[in-house]
Amino acid sequence: MEEYNHKKIESKWQEKWQELDLYETPDNPDPDDARYVLGMFPYPSGSGLHVGHVESFAGTDVYARFLRMQGKDVLFPMGWDALHPRERTEETIPVFKDQLNSLGLSYDWDREINTSKPEYYQWTQKLFTTLFEEGLAEKKPDTVNWCPGCQTVLANAQVIDGECERCDTEVEDKQMDQWFFNITEYADELLEDLDDLDWPESTKELQRNWIGRKQGARFSFPVHDTTTRRFVVLHGYKSGPKKHFHPWLKDKLEATGNEVIVPELPNPDNPDIEEQVAYVKDNVELTEDTILVGHSLGTIVAMKLLEDLDQRVKTTFLVAPYVDTDFADGKTRGYEDTTDWEFDTETIRENAGQLINLQPADDTSISDQQYQRAKDKLGGHWETIDVNKPHAKAEIEPALFSRIGNEVSVFTTRPDTLFGVTYLAVAPDTTWIENLIEFPELGLKNREEVQNYVQEAKAKSKDESREAEEKTGVRLEGITVKHPATGKQLPVYVADYVLSGYGTGAIMAVPAHDERDFEFAKAHDLPIKQVVAPVENELDADYTKLEDPIMERAANGVITRKKDNKILVQILKMDGEDTYKLPGGRADDGETIKEALIRELDEETGFRFNQVREQLGSFAVAYSRSLEKGSNSEPHIRVKRAFLVSTEDADDGQLVSEDYEGNLRHEWMEPEEAIKNIRNSQHFHNEADIVETFINDSPSTDEGIVVHADDFSGLTSDKAAEKITEAFGEKETTYNLQDWSIGRQRFWGAPIPIVYDPQGDPHPVPEEHLPWTLPEDVDFEPTGEPPLAKSEELFERTEEIFGEGWTPEIETMDCFVDSSWYFLRYPDPHNDENFAGKDALENWCPVDMYVGGAEHAVLHLLYARFITKALADSGEIDFREPFSSLRHQGMVLAEDGTKMSKSKGNVVNPNDVVDRLGADTLRMYELFAGPFSESFDWDTDSIAGPRRFIERVWRLVHEHKPELTSVQEPPESATYMHQTVKKVTEDTTEFNFNTAISALMEARNTMHDKERVTDDSLSVFLRLLAPFAPHATEELWHEFGPGGSVHKQDWPEFSPQAVEAESVEMAVQVDGTLRGQITVDKNAEKADIIEQAKADDNVANNLENKTVTRTIFVSGELVNFVTE
């Protein structure tokens, strides 16, 4: 017998398989049997393949081979996520490829792709232009890390302690236009479609959190102004007082106490500007208190009006202003000749008062260039505002109202706490704050102080402000806002714990129920108002379903002793167990709650207090039954109150320590201990929250029963939130997900296929000029400037194709863009008409089984899902999710449990292992080491197991010298082999390779008993093993088989009858403890089995002198005799 020699076998078969094209993908797969198996493609680093890669490659390969043997048509490709400059990848890729081949992986190399090649990235660029045309790719302002020294944008990783890694200059935040993919447009779909995916639950959860959808409400807090303001609003072309946002704006302004005039300008559909100006002059009085608002054409009317006004107005808002007739859509309006388009800007500015220009973002009628000309001519203050429709033509334009009407709007996820708002806080870097500083008319009294704070806050890093001991902020003196429900005036703060980028950049602060607001309120001595009572739920039912809580006239007291700060706890014996609670009780008729508390404390503890002090708060108990005799026993909720009482307030009372025939006593306890005991007592858990709130000085953030909230008191948080939102605000949803910034100032990557015309407007590079190649005349070493900016070739190329004055985009795309669609290329990798042909996509997509590291759980997988949806919407593909099933492989750690790294010298090179022990052993070792998705520590000793196993199989076959045939099913009598087929088939389907392998080992152990091995079972066994150890099984099949490759054989099947053994072992228990084992026939009757169980010696012993009251019988498992 020849020894097992992996070296000889493995290279031999790898060559043969290649010669035979064994793994060619079928061109016309059967639609029902087509399977697309894909492992995430690697980045071909210079250091070569790592043992960590091997597990996922081996797992996908086993799975692909398994499917092929099951008769599936399988697409199993591989490629390279090559972000290096081309020269270097051309050296590293062959090394990687050799390493992969040495593992015996069954890729179809005819479909290899490489993202750094123009043949690939032209389709990445096509993807970009497709998204651009769909409005999903756009350039918009974003805050970037700017290094003034290098005059360049820095990635987060290049900023070290707030300084530039290259020149140590302090890095600034700067607003710059950046390219984005608008992934947020798909936020809802990306979230909702997760439910149907066969993905690891943890990964789905990670994506859900990343998307971070939160339902809540928006509330508006009008800024208090002592004088009634007078607005004159001039509408635009084809508009009028009843059109667009005008009715809504009028309502909103009037509701906050203003006077509003919206004159109906003559001939709105065919206007004459001079006529409209004259109409306003004759019919509307413009006074020094007037706030003049013009929208669109109304801004022209306003300007002409201001030109020859003989006094000034208070403020002028120009919404979407312009100064010439060169519209973005190229059309004419018809009113162009009705005025001269000359503007006396000096007089306009003089008479306009504060001149505020509001420029709607993404305007379709007025181009950015036209706005720029208006800006140059008019001056004044300019702001960009987010609008609901381009040119601010929607019926509701909240941004307009919040600016013109001067209100602060906030987003909250807890509308139920609206009545607990005691102040507002606004982020420092908001236009609202900037305006307050800039315009004294807005009434801010401490402008200098606020300005200083804002500057400090901007200079501070995020971490600095977060880690600050106290939350900082400055009160806006002279500014108050009106609470939308109570009408009370509230102070407003600028505070850096509020983020400008989330929600509206302002918050309603509820110190009693929010940690951060609580901290801030403590630091700035602001009131804290409890509006939600925590609920102890004694019910099995969901308390939030209960209606109408009872506002109980009852109270408990937290009695503190000044000398040692201990608090008094009442200990009640209930059902023989000590139950801890606070002393207190219910009010009698005619008694106030405070009086009742004083009386109860006296009765129960012996302390007589003259008064109770500060109320700690309310709490609620949800009862499943009534505590009172005779009252209704329906489940209900009672809300009680707690007060702080100090023994200093007591008369010379004596503590009563025992009462109620020894069932009640009192004890002074350390607060911590008291909280612990109360919390552990089943009945009064909620009282601990109250004590804790007092002791720890912390807010209670849980939902509960709303209190101190007018008509809403007594509602559960859920219901109160709904009703309060309805009454005072609007429903709103926010997301954590941000748009995907794709521009990179790097050399490697696909150039963004955009060119700018001489006016600076972007245009996509037409398809015939793709690939829009990366220039070759620049150095890619980092210097500061984007490398492409220095390419003469790129600039010349652009002017040559598009004309003089045209310039190229000089950024490249994030490499995640390449990898977010690559799986669409494999089905048709050589197509030069499109990224893939329709038929090929239909044949194979989406990917049936995708395998990769959990580190890609969010970005890559989310981006790929987004791109798939975007392409589906543009009609390129007809499926909306890229990966039907997903599995993660775990990490392979070094023997010491740390990450393998060159510096630690603990890296295991897969080449060495293949060389020493063979690819089959390495594959099986990694798959056997534990569950596929879990990490494991490399263990040199344990590798011996799989190696020995293969050797044992080798010997077993050689010793038995079988004549192998391609039988489908094991012999009927070989129960163990039917069980093995079942287990290996099921486990491999589920990616449970470790248990599949252990089943194979068990089968080998069984066959090691010479009585039980047959030619047919060996044939079945080798085919089950083939996906795991492809080389060794191929060699054995070659030697003893009927000819052909083992990998072309059919996967064995099992018979469900033959899986069941003739006889089965059953456990016999007495009172749940194992006392014996019996072997019973598979068809035996229950009664007979019980008799047999009783007859067992040890069981009989244990049953002696006992009466069996119950017998538990679980077929095929156990018999349990329960005695008295």
Place this chain on the structure above:
RNA sequence: GCCCGGGUGGAGGAACUGGUAGACUCGGGGGAUUUAAGAUCCUCUGCUUUAGAGCGUGUGGGUUCGAAUCCCACCCCGGGCACCA
């Protein structure tokens, strides 16, 4: 802090939907073979214990005839998010 995973012999890990805990593998002990070592084969291997048994799945409670598995509270480890209102 919040959200996910996870905690089982000396080690990796198994255990269906609540039903004999520790499959399979490594390591270790003993034996056979060998001049010897290695390899191979046989055999034992959760802990305590004299038998019989008792104790055992991070800790403490609970539900159940029966809990690694379900419930409550807590501890520890890994991952993700984080002034996200």
